[in-house]
Amino acid sequence: MDKAYSRTRIVVLLGVILALIMADHLSSPTFAFNSGQGNVETALMQRDETACAPCGAPCPSTRD
């Protein structure tokens, strides 16, 4: 049975996604921290204590 996709397109698409992830990461505080830059706050262990939902949305009553 013929394949329903193009191999090249898939490799290119996944390559583009990986490149975007890399570009985002290379410009991030976490990468800066890993590169030895001090005083950088990263999101890795962040907890938002004012948040209601895991997405960080605050409760109406806690919004100023």
Place this chain on the structure above:
Amino acid sequence: MTDSAVLQPDLQQSPWQVDRFIVSTALVGFALLGGLIWLETAPFMVALFAIGTVLGMALYHGAFGFTAGWRNLVVKKRGAGMRAQLLLFAVSSLVMVPMLHSGQEGLVGAVAPVGTSLMVGSFLFGIGMQLGGGCGSGTLFTVGAGNIRMVVTLVFFIAGAVLGSIHLPWWLDQPGFDPVPLVNSFGITGAILVQFVGLGLIAWWVNRIERKAHGSIERDELLWKSQGHGLLRTLFSGRWPFTWAILILAAGNALTLAIGGAPWSITFAFNVWGAKALEVVGVNMAQFEFWTWDYPAMALKDSVLTNIPSVMNFGLLLGAMLAAGLANRFNEASRNRPEGRQFLAAVVGGLLLGYGARLGFGCNIGALFSGIASASLHAWIWFACAFAGSLIGIRLRPWFRLPN
């Protein structure tokens, strides 16, 4: 969880062929991204990435569809899919409610405000589910499995989510009240029992509809053995009995809570991806209130590899790709090119899904599944409103040339 998910053909008679290219590509992707996460973040993020991958496989192989399950009840008066979801919620509730209240520090449940934002958001999301062809996880795993129409849904899902994030503060100013954890009123055991009663009542209603229409009910959701192949082949190439998917999804959500500190969620990552894309083209997202709140602001500023929903979504995409390769069905759903109106449904559905998910504090996973597993009242209201929206969506589907 989607339409196409439940359309896996009966593989009973066919010899098992693996799509080696897709399987290899998915495994290489898993190794590359997993290695990067390992090097740059922390081991617990790799664990969450792996959990996301397994969940992606479970969603694909289990064909565990919220969207189709709800539609099957409404259109065909068949309730197995719906009962499977109720079982999933019950099992997760039994495990995760005590976990959340065990006194262990750093665990946060999926509890959200109750009010206009939640009701409007979940209602819109319900419409979007039926037009877009899936919910948050469904959109992702079908994209991972190569479904072109669902790529359109995902793009507009992301767009709608960003728009929703811009509008969310206004919606939160409308009438509403703070989260209501059922544990505060009923205690841990009481909250679980109250939820079981609620789930039981829904199951009774579902059974009544099915019995009335067909005289009896099918118990597909209780099957433990595949009706087609042996254990090993079923494990790798699907289709999994519902019970397997239920157990894997429940265990995955509990592990996500234990490792990541919060239950499984999907759609916040779409917000982050969309907002990052807008910043690349010069939009200053900090001008919008949502993106000044601590958690979203940090998520936007930092790498997606430090954002748990993003990392798990990447795993989910690769897991679905791997599963589709093992089933030799990658991109099968796109073999017949959709019509223009079907693409339009993906656009409209995607926007409603994204906007609704942001206003409703998540999708079927983050708001409904994880919400009930956290014994939060908002999940029940989300369920009712999304189901009502879904009824509208089902009625709109024929106009978009989507089969019911």
